[in-house]
Amino acid sequence: MAQLQDYCYQSESTYFLAETRNFWVSICGGDAPYTYVGVDKQTGDDIRLNLSDYDSSGEYFEAINGDYTYYVILNTTKGSFLVVEQGGEQILREPLLDWQ
Template structure:
């Protein structure tokens, strides 16, 4: 006969709770890694505005570049073929990059949404709240940064 003590049961409950929280920890760590400081050669925005040929292009060689957007902390490219189909976000701080298929976009090119599990990346221009990049997890906004520049190819 096996006898469980309160201590054994509490330990098992803690292990189950820890295992349930672990995936959220890894998603959060992925988001935070985009914000961690380290040296990286990311294009400066002065070049971006003055010389259109210097727009950072993180699309694959076979893809077209539709949009280049800039915030204080990120470069965003919208890539595709005949139509946009991929979101690429790159941290200016450390060069970390995320590449995701677009879930939705509008034909006018003012709204793009990419989703990774329960994390959504939204690039929005011309809304009543302004022009911005926002990242949400579920109903919680992780961060929002206003757009400094926007270029359509």
């Protein structure tokens, strides 16, 4: 397994890092988490969004970009996942391989 990648800016705090089969995820912020960063491992394309919701225990993060909603969900009975929905339909669900 590769080492987790941190895509937060140097001026930000890193709250959470994760890896799925196809993506790196960073949750960044200041006094509280406020940014979701997702990076495609194959293309290097990235998206940086303001968090729309999060759980203070750090087990749930949500960011919205138009019709797309990105979720990082930890410690469910079925595991921990990166989920992307478009218009309320799930279009991606990848288990987290590693996180901190």
